[in-house]
Amino acid sequence: MIEVENLVRTFGDFTAVKDISFSVPQGEIFAFLGPNGAGKSTTIKMLTTLLRPTSGTIRLNGLDPNKHQKEARQSFGIVFQDPSLDQEQTAYENMDLHGVLYSVPRKVRAQRIETLLKTFELWDRKDGMVKTFSGGMKRRLEIARGFLHTPKILFLDEPTLGLDPQSRNQLWTHVKALNETEQTTVFLTTHYMDEADRVAHRIAVMDHGSIVAQGTSAELKAQTNTDSLEAAFLALTGNSLRDESADSKQGLRQMAQMFGKR
Amino acid sequence: MGAIYILWLRELKRYARSRVQIVVSLGQPILYLVAFGAGFSPVFKQAGLGSYIQFIAPGIIGMTVLFSSVFNGIAMLWDRQFGFLKETLVAPVLRLQIMIGRTLGGATVSMIQGTLVFIISVLFGFRPHSLMAVPAAFLFIFLVAMVFSALGTAIGSVIKDMQGFQLVMNFLVMPIYFLSGALYPLKNLGKVMTTITRIDPLTYGVDGLRGTLISNFQLSPQLDIAVLTTVMCCFLALGAYLFSKIEV
Numbered sequence: 001m002i003e004v005e006n007l008v009r010t011f012g013d014f015t016a017v018k019d020i021s022f023s024v025p026q027g028e029i030f031a032f033l034g035p036n037g038a039g040k041s042t043t044i045k046m047l048t049t050l051l052r053p054t055s056g057t058i059r060l061n062g063l064d065p066n067k068h069q070k071e072a073r074q075s076f077g078i079v080f081q082d083p084s085l086d087q088e089q090t091a092y093e094n095m096d097l098h099g100v101l102y103s104v105p106r107k108v109r110a111q112r113i114e115t116l117l118k119t120f121e122l123w124d125r126k127d128g129m130v131k132t133f134s135g136g137m138k139r140r141l142e143i144a145r146g147f148l149h150t151p152k153i154l155f156l157d158e159p160t161l162g163l164d165p166q167s168r169n170q171l172w173t174h175v176k177a178l179n180e181t182e183q184t185t186v187f188l189t190t191h192y193m194d195e196a197d198r199v200a201h202r203i204a205v206m207d208h209g210s211i212v213a214q215g216t217s218a219e220l221k222a223q224t225n226t227d228s229l230e231a232a233f234l235a236l237t238g239n240s241l242r243d244e245s246a247d248s249k250q251g252l253r254q255m256a257q258m259f260g261k262r
Numbered sequence: 263m264g265a266i267y268i269l270w271l272r273e274l275k276r277y278a279r280s281r282v283q284i285v286v287s288l289g290q291p292i293l294y295l296v297a298f299g300a301g302f303s304p305v306f307k308q309a310g311l312g313s314y315i316q317f318i319a320p321g322i323i324g325m326t327v328l329f330s331s332v333f334n335g336i337a338m339l340w341d342r343q344f345g346f347l348k349e350t351l352v353a354p355v356l357r358l359q360i361m362i363g364r365t366l367g368g369a370t371v372s373m374i375q376g377t378l379v380f381i382i383s384v385l386f387g388f389r390p391h392s393l394m395a396v397p398a399a400f401l402f403i404f405l406v407a408m409v410f411s412a413l414g415t416a417i418g419s420v421i422k423d424m425q426g427f428q429l430v431m432n433f434l435v436m437p438i439y440f441l442s443g444a445l446y447p448l449k450n451l452g453k454v455m456t457t458i459t460r461i462d463p464l465t466y467g468v469d470g471l472r473g474t475l476i477s478n479f480q481l482s483p484q485l486d487i488a489v490l491t492t493v494m495c496c497f498l499a500l501g502a503y504l505f506s507k508i509e510v
Contacts, residue, residue, distance in 0.1 A: 049352070050351070050509065051509070069354075070354040073352060073353060073354040074354040078352055083345070084345060084347075084348040084349040085345070085346065085349075086272065086349075087345070088276045088279055088280070089275065089276075097272065098349065098353075100265060101268075101349075101353035102353060102354060103264075
């Protein structure tokens with residue numbers, strides 16, 4: 001479903017992604033782990049048509065996202081790290097808008113919205129303004145929205161960042177359920193090792209632009225001779241801190257945290 | 263097409279639901295009407311130019327449309343990272359459709375604002391010279407709204423943080439307003455001011471509004487329409503281009 005070969009991305013003379021390759025079969029939940037600055041966001045952006053690769057090939061559902069942008073985008077959904085809901089509209093309206101943008105026919109749209117909002121336990125708040133929702137509810141709504149157009153692949157970028165354990169647990173229960181019933185391939189990035197361990201079928205660890213290890217959680221633990229995914233991760237990527245320089249995005253993120261709710 | 267409609271509708275819904283915002287944004291025009299209108303009235307009358315409220319009201323309508331349009335476009339900065347814009351950029355919809363939906367929506371909202379200010383100025387004593395003037399004035403409100411909505415979209419596609427926003431407001435939008443003859447007549451200005459005011463697109467919008475509403479064209483209706491339409495097309499093209507280049 002996702003096939004990446006020799007993917008490279010440079011920014012000037014800095015190489016953010018150095019010749020990575022991996023493949024994710026249909027219906028798998030694949031976790032992409034890595035320290036800050038490893039190149040995960042860059043990789044996801046290339047997979048979701050937001051950035052062009054410098055070289056290498058990507059196939060999503062058999063399509064090259066750069067050549068067939070529209071079809072590729074139709075076939076995947078994405079939930080970003082920062083919220084991308086319209087705060088000034090209701091939950092139902094947000095779902096509906098997504099449906100229109102993804103050309104979901106009206107009747108199907110109405111049915112899907114109802115099914116998904118009920119699955120994610122948001123149906124009784126369907127006419128509530130998103131700005132009144134808690135962080136957990138907003139996340140659930142975004143993920144419900146991501147599933148609306150029945151994508152073949154769902155990209156989740158740090159989906160549970162900032163959520164309490166109940167919300168996180170519930171969220172993964174729903175995602176796994178949809179993964180099983182609709183065979184949606186799920187590609188996620190996260191820092192929560194325990195989640196990756198519990199939820200993902202296979203894991204890739206990225207560091208400094210390269211994939212340093214790939215496999216199931218058991219394989220990675222065996223490879224590094226450790227007994228938790230977190231220990232395996234640290235063994236693979238080292239203990240040193242990764243300080244990134246602040247960019248304008250982080251400035252805006254701070255302002256959003258100050259002036260809004262997450 | 264459905265995408266353009268629903269994005270247009272979204273801008274309207276947002277406006278209609280923000281009651282506090284509507285009231286607040288009418289505060290500044292009212293302040294200008296009262297402070298300048300009442301304050302400068304005696305001076306203006308003494309200069310033999312008639313009632314200042316009559317003179318300034320079209321300028322204030324123009325100001326409202328200007329600020330509302332540009333602000334709406336620049337608000338995209340926030341939406342880019344935290345909102346909703348990212349969702350649209352990743353969807354299987356042409357960037358052009360998204361840009362048109364937003365720009366038309368923003369222009370519609372600022373036209374509504376301009377109309378509200380028009381009504382308020384009538385309450386303050388402004389009288390258009392005939393009822394037929396009002397639809398004609400709407401043409402100019404529409405043109406100004408489109409010109410500056412497109413400009414707002416263009417700028418919003420390029421600025422990266424809040425400082426950029428402040429720079430634009432202070433060094434672009436304010437000068438556009440104050441150098442447009444919204445607050446003073448265009449005749450008898452020195453050479454430098456004459457040149458500057460002629461470069462400012464808002465000058466032609468305000469002149470058009472003033473001309474249709476109180477029969478006081480200081481330039482000419484044909485020139486005003488021609489300039490506004492040309493500038494509108496240029497800004498739309500610029501806006502579409504810059505919007506297509508946004509990287510999330």
